[in-house]
Amino acid sequence: MLLVIEAMNKALRRVPAWPLYPLGALPVLWLFWQGVQGGLGVDPAKAIEHRLGLWGLWLLIAGLAVTPLGRFAGLRLIKFRRAIGLLAFFYILTHLLVWLVLDVQIPAQIWADIVKRPYITIGMAAFVMMVPLALTSNNWSLRKLGPVRWRRLHRLTYILVPLGAVHFVMVVKGWQMEPFYYLGIVLVLLVLRLVPTAIPARRRALKS
Numbered sequence: 713m714l715l716v717i718e719a720m721n722k723a724l725r726r727v728p729a730w731p732l733y734p735l736g737a738l739p740v741l742w743l744f745w746q747g748v749q750g751g752l753g754v755d756p757a758k759a760i761e762h763r764l765g766l767w768g769l770w771l772l773i774a775g776l777a778v779t780p781l782g783r784f785a786g787l788r789l790i791k792f793r794r795a796i797g798l799l800a801f802f803y804i805l806t807h808l809l810v811w812l813v814l815d816v817q818i819p820a821q822i823w824a825d826i827v828k829r830p831y832i833t834i835g836m837a838a839f840v841m842m843v844p845l846a847l848t849s850n851n852w853s854l855r856k857l858g859p860v861r862w863r864r865l866h867r868l869t870y871i872l873v874p875l876g877a878v879h880f881v882m883v884v885k886g887w888q889m890e891p892f893y894y895l896g897i898v899l900v901l902l903v904l905r906l907v908p909t910a911i912p913a914r915r916r917a918l919k920s
């Protein structure tokens with residue numbers, strides 16, 4: 713297993729992070745194209761809104777998984793984390809815009825929905841927390857803030873990702889397990905951060 717991880721790390725070292733941005737944006741264009749072509753059923757706006765929300769959540773979970781995968785499996789994905797986080801922001805921002813422009817449409821209704829519908833309030837709170845993270849996901853901000861303050865700010869992830877998962881739990885109608893699986897994965901990934909890094913230490917010892 714260690715050899716496989718080492719081989720993967722070696723291969724990943726040669727893969728640049730920048731192609732993730734255009735590749736990650738492609739599904740959004742494809743989704744809108746399908747919507748225009750009539751390939752998304754009777755309510756394309758709702759279908760787009762739902763898929764963007766789901767993909768945004770997947771990306772948020774992927775970003776949260778980078779550190780535990782490094783600590784417990786030795787998989788080095790850290791250089792891709794910024795792109796994953798910024799793509800998550802792009803998906804959730806588009807999810808929000810679709811809701812505003814294609815779904816609600818009436819400006820007066822927007823604020824009423826944010827205040828009166830708890831799942832919108834929670835989704836909005838998660839989105840608002842994503843904004844400073846997206847704005848500071850660049851080398852200039854990292855230098856300006858310094859690593860300690862930057863890391864402290866980016867701990868907002870530990871609040872916003874579970875909020876995003878709770879938003880999903882609240883969105884679904886009836887009894888469905890899917891959102892609970894995501895919430896469970898998010899909670900496991902957060903709890904793993906509290907576990908001391910005994911495994912990599914042993915691995916380091918084995919290697920030396």
Ligand code: HEM
Pocket residue numbers: 761762763765766767768769772804807808811832835836837838839872875876877879880883
């Ligand atoms: C981190 C933030 C967010 C995440 C992770 C997220 C994720 C999701 C997910 C996974 C769904 C359900 C998709 C499905 O049914 O397959 C959803 C639905 C939805 N989200 Fe979000 N969302 C976020 C923020 C927001 C925000 C800011 C708004 C609007 C202010 C919003 C409005 C909605 C609406 C209206 C629905 C559909 C509800 C319905 O079925 O009528 N979300 N979201």
